[in-house]
Amino acid sequence: MEQYDASKYEKPSVAVDLLVFTIEDRRLKLLMIEREEEPFCGMPALPGVFVRMDETLDETAERGIAEETGLSGIYFEQLYTFGDIHRDPRMRIISVAYMALVPVEKLAYKAGERVRTAYLEDVEDLLAGDKEIAFDHRKIIEYARWRLANKVEYTDIAFHLVGKLFTLPELQIVYEVLLGKELYKANFRKKMADLIEETEYMTSGEAHRPSRLYRRKES
Amino acid sequence: MEQYDASKYEKPSVAVDLLVFTIEDRRLKLLMIEREEEPFCGMPALPGVFVRMDETLDETAERGIAEETGLSGIYFEQLYTFGDIHRDPRMRIISVAYMALVPVEKLAYKAGERVRTAYLEDVEDLLAGDKEIAFDHRKIIEYARWRLANKVEYTDIAFHLVGKLFTLPELQIVYEVLLGKELYKANFRKKMADLIEETEYMTSGEAHRPSRLYRRKES
DNA sequence: ACAATAGTGTCTGTGAGACAGTATCGA
DNA sequence: TCGATACTGTCTCACAGACACTATTGT
Numbered sequence: 001m002e003q004y005d006a007s008k009y010e011k012p013s014v015a016v017d018l019l020v021f022t023i024e025d026r027r028l029k030l031l032m033i034e035r036e037e038e039p040f041c042g043m044p045a046l047p048g049v050f051v052r053m054d055e056t057l058d059e060t061a062e063r064g065i066a067e068e069t070g071l072s073g074i075y076f077e078q079l080y081t082f083g084d085i086h087r088d089p090r091m092r093i094i095s096v097a098y099m100a101l102v103p104v105e106k107l108a109y110k111a112g113e114r115v116r117t118a119y120l121e122d123v124e125d126l127l128a129g130d131k132e133i134a135f136d137h138r139k140i141i142e143y144a145r146w147r148l149a150n151k152v153e154y155t156d157i158a159f160h161l162v163g164k165l166f167t168l169p170e171l172q173i174v175y176e177v178l179l180g181k182e183l184y185k186a187n188f189r190k191k192m193a194d195l196i197e198e199t200e201y202m203t204s205g206e207a208h209r210p211s212r213l214y215r216r217k218e219s
Numbered sequence: 220m221e222q223y224d225a226s227k228y229e230k231p232s233v234a235v236d237l238l239v240f241t242i243e244d245r246r247l248k249l250l251m252i253e254r255e256e257e258p259f260c261g262m263p264a265l266p267g268v269f270v271r272m273d274e275t276l277d278e279t280a281e282r283g284i285a286e287e288t289g290l291s292g293i294y295f296e297q298l299y300t301f302g303d304i305h306r307d308p309r310m311r312i313i314s315v316a317y318m319a320l321v322p323v324e325k326l327a328y329k330a331g332e333r334v335r336t337a338y339l340e341d342v343e344d345l346l347a348g349d350k351e352i353a354f355d356h357r358k359i360i361e362y363a364r365w366r367l368a369n370k371v372e373y374t375d376i377a378f379h380l381v382g383k384l385f386t387l388p389e390l391q392i393v394y395e396v397l398l399g400k401e402l403y404k405a406n407f408r409k410k411m412a413d414l415i416e417e418t419e420y421m422t423s424g425e426a427h428r429p430s431r432l433y434r435r436k437e438s
Numbered sequence: 439a440c441a442a443t444a445g446t447g448t449c450t451g452t453g454a455g456a457c458a459g460t461a462t463c464g465a
Numbered sequence: 466t467c468g469a470t471a472c473t474g475t476c477t478c479a480c481a482g483a484c485a486c487t488a489t490t491g492t
Contacts, residue, residue: 009271009272012230012233012270014230014302014313053228054304056304057301057313060302083275083276083279083315085273085275092272094270096313168472169472184455185471185472186456186457186472187453187455190453190454191453191454204463205463205464206464207465207468207469208463208468208470209462209463209470209472210470211471212471212472386444387445388444402482403481403482403483405445405447405448405484406480406482425443425490426443426490427441427443427489428442428443428445428488429490431444431445
């Protein structure tokens with residue numbers, strides 16, 4: 001890095017692209033926007049914001065999430081950085097992709113106050129077929145989808161897609177959607193046993209046996 | 220991203236920092252350089268290069284690896300992007316960290332022709348104590364160390380740290396060093412059985428039973 | 439013969455997978 | 466009572482862990 005005065009050279013722009021995932025009606029959904037300008041006008045795209053000089057990448061991501069959803073304090077993590085030269089045909093933009101996970105109730109709660117026109121799109125539908133997606137965002141979404149399926153197997157990431165209190169059938173649906181396959185409830189409960197704590201609460205009002213509510217064990 | 224003309228604003232510089240790992244004498248080693256300028260003059264640092272406008276991030280990483288080691292075609296992957304505001308006290312530099320893995324024989328072979336003064340440092344020694352490391356490179360190295368230990372458990376990443384032909388005891392050492400614990404050879408061999416193929420070759424010349432050479436199964 | 443390392447056979451416990459059964463609500 | 470979903474008990478099988486044993490080289 002020595003012998004190189006960076007200020008003399010042309011620099012790329014740096015942006016953060018956001019993948020806000022949630023689960024609704026047993027389907028994985030992603031927050032998308034419809035582009036209203038060229039290039040890729042009219043096509044679905046990931047929401048994104050440019051990195052400002054006075055904020056870290058994580059702060060940029062937080063700001064972007066707040067702008068799109070009105071929410072703060074939700075779970076997010078850096079995904080990958082995409083740096084192909086012409087990924088944006090206008091100019092060189094390096095994009096640091098961030099993935100956020102929100103329980104759908106939180107998202108619904110803030111939907112009315114949303115600043116920009118963002119909508120939830122079914123991820124499997126979006127990726128199926130050859131539907132066009134702006135920029136290299138298809139690749140980004142495919143990578144995130146893959147990472148999500150992977151991480152659910154060896155981390156507790158699924159808990160970010162349910163609320164503070166949840167039933168085991170509800171949590172099981174999250175796992176099933178992310179893994180793309182059905183699980184046996186008996187085995188699922190055994191596997192989760194060490195990660196959760198019973199509460200005294202039960203669901204009610206539905207035409208079948210109520211379900212106990214659990215919380216995540218802190219440990 | 221609309222309504223924002225990036226060209227009007229000040230932009231950060233983007234660099235690629237490199238973590239070239241190898242295993243030597245049953246220890247994990249990392250290619251480091253000694254800084255010869257302020258800031259952090261005299262301190263160990265990761266080699267790094269700035270991203271040029273006409274190359275992707277992967278190409279930047281390849282170029283950097285070639286500059287430091289003279290090698291091309293070795294395994295590398297993007298690690299994480301570090302974007303703290305003052306991680307470089309001179310100016311805003313966003314760093315995309317890349318991790319490369321090389322069998323030590325390859326590195327030794329090219330050591331004579333090295334362009335810059337880089338040297339191998341024992342990673343555990345480097346991270347132990349409070350030895351100072353330039354920039355936020357300690358954090359980057361710790362993250363890479365953690366990721367390596369993690370990935371060895373659920374990927375085939377360890378194979379990149381041995382040559383095309385290797386003995387099972389040799390491969391086991393790689394696993395043991397990355398995991399930081401000893402393994403039982405009988406169990407290790409069973410676990411590897413599906414991933415490797417016997418060759419007709421054996422080691423020779425050492426004062427004990429020769430060892431069969433294997434290669435990675437393509438499958 | 440001995441030191442040193444390579445390689446094998448086998449027992450055990452744990453945990454995933456599979457499935458059949460019981461429990462409890464509203465209608 | 467019935468439909469629907471919540472929840473439990475238990476069998477099997479694969480595999481990780483542990484350990485004791487045998488094999489083959491150079492000196």
